[in-house]
Amino acid sequence: xxxxxxxxxxxxxxxxxxxxxxxxxxxxxxxxxxxxxxxxxxxxxxxxxxxxxxxxxxxxxxxxxxxxxxxxxxxxxxxxxxxxxxxxxxxxxxxxxxxxxxxxxxxxxxxxxxxxxxxxxxxxxxxxxxxxxxxxxxxxxxxxxxxxxxxxxxxxxxxxxxxxxxxxxxxxxxxxxxxxxxxxxxxxxxxxxxxxxxxxxxxxxxxxxxxxxxxxxxxxxxxxxxxxxxxxxxxxxxxxxxxxxxxxxxxxxxxxxxxxxxxxxxxxxxxxxxxxxxxxxxxxxxxxxxxxxxxxxxxxxxxxxxxxxxxxxxxxxxxxxxxxxxxxxxxxxxxxxxxxx
Ligand code: PAP
Numbered sequence: 001x002x003x004x005x006x007x008x009x010x011x012x013x014x015x016x017x018x019x020x021x022x023x024x025x026x027x028x029x030x031x032x033x034x035x036x037x038x039x040x041x042x043x044x045x046x047x048x049x050x051x052x053x054x055x056x057x058x059x060x061x062x063x064x065x066x067x068x069x070x071x072x073x074x075x076x077x078x079x080x081x082x083x084x085x086x087x088x089x090x091x092x093x094x095x096x097x098x099x100x101x102x103x104x105x106x107x108x109x110x111x112x113x114x115x116x117x118x119x120x121x122x123x124x125x126x127x128x129x130x131x132x133x134x135x136x137x138x139x140x141x142x143x144x145x146x147x148x149x150x151x152x153x154x155x156x157x158x159x160x161x162x163x164x165x166x167x168x169x170x171x172x173x174x175x176x177x178x179x180x181x182x183x184x185x186x187x188x189x190x191x192x193x194x195x196x197x198x199x200x201x202x203x204x205x206x207x208x209x210x211x212x213x214x215x216x217x218x219x220x221x222x223x224x225x226x227x228x229x230x231x232x233x234x235x236x237x238x239x240x241x242x243x244x245x246x247x248x249x250x251x252x253x254x255x256x257x258x259x260x261x262x263x264x265x266x267x268x269x270x271x272x273x274x275x276x277x278x279x280x281x282x283x284x285x286x287x288x289x290x291x292x293x294x295x296x297x298x299x300x301x302x303x304x305x306x307x308x309x310x311x312x313x314x315x316x317x318x319x320x321x322x323x324x325x326x327x328x329x330x331x332x333x334x335x336x337x338x339x340x341x
Contacts, residue, residue, distance in 0.1 A: 162252060168234035198311075202318055
């Protein structure tokens with residue numbers, strides 16, 4: 001299904017050589033930033049404390065300058081490969097369930113990838129347009145972002161709008177990121193060996209990393225402003241989807257009614273947005289959404305604990321140590337094995 005108000009926004013094209021694409025102003029800005037080899041592009045730059053690609057920085061600057069939140073806005077935030085696609089689908093389905101009944105065979109989620117229905121601020125809306133006109137997007141507007149909490153524009157942080165952060169255990173997030181980057185890298189970038197990627201990850205060098213800073217930023221805010229920032233964990237959603245769908249709907253201000261619950265609506269939403277259903281849709285087998293990358297790469301295994309198939313005992317020890325040192329007594333803890341495994 002074409003979503004008219006979003007169709008006009010192009011996405012970033014990352015297949016071109018990023019160094020040649022950027023403006024002189026940005027070149028000057030990143031000149032002094034620490035620089036490391038990227039996972040799927042030539043470089044990552046440490047910009048305002050986080051590792052990013054140049055094209056992202058350009059879009060983020062535009063977003064920070066021009067975006068004006070409405071109090072009804074919903075922002076789905078995450079560090080990449082944490083369950084963003086799934087959370088976007090669930091949020092879209094829950095918020096729009098009156099307009100788009102879940103059982104309808106023309107439901108937008110059956111014809112569009114969740115990233116097309118819930119566009120990324122930095123990869124889509126502000127990607128090639130410094131100040132896009134977002135006024136005709138129907139309310140509540142739902143946007144996605146991978147930027148850290150501190151980078152959210154003041155009009156989001158200081159307003160009543162709601163931020164849903166989805167977080168996944170760093171072991172699985174690492175493996176998912178490594179697979180994804182291996183698949184979407186351009187021909188000119190050789191594959192990054194797992195061990196090398198792992199060492200970069202443990203040093204915090206990954207898009208929008210260090211991962212611990214990203215997670216802790218939203219974690220702390222969710223504790224301070226629970227009505228505005230909801231912290232969801234991928235593992236909890238997998239293991240007890242019904243409770244977490246209810247939690248999400250309550251947070252969004254559209255709780256399920258008794259009639260809806262009795263009619264099995266929560267189960268219907270769960271099914272519509274499940275890994276198995278989304279992965280099998282034609283749009284997700286052959287379409288392209290974010291940055292013109294194949295949608296099929298967004299659906300790999302969708303499991304908890306796949307990392308056990310890749311990480312050696314010493315790697316497990318190393319990452320556990322990084323997590324212990326950085327999460328400390330923040331209260332943020334992760335489940336790293338599926339109860340089924
Ligand atoms: P993004 O940051 O590029 O948007 P994101 O959706 O956050 O990616 O993460 C992709 C992961 O979520 C993949 O995990 P895996 O590599 O371990 O398999 C993907 O399979 C998983 N995923 C996608 N859709 C769903 C879903 N509906 N339910 C559960 N997991 C999902």
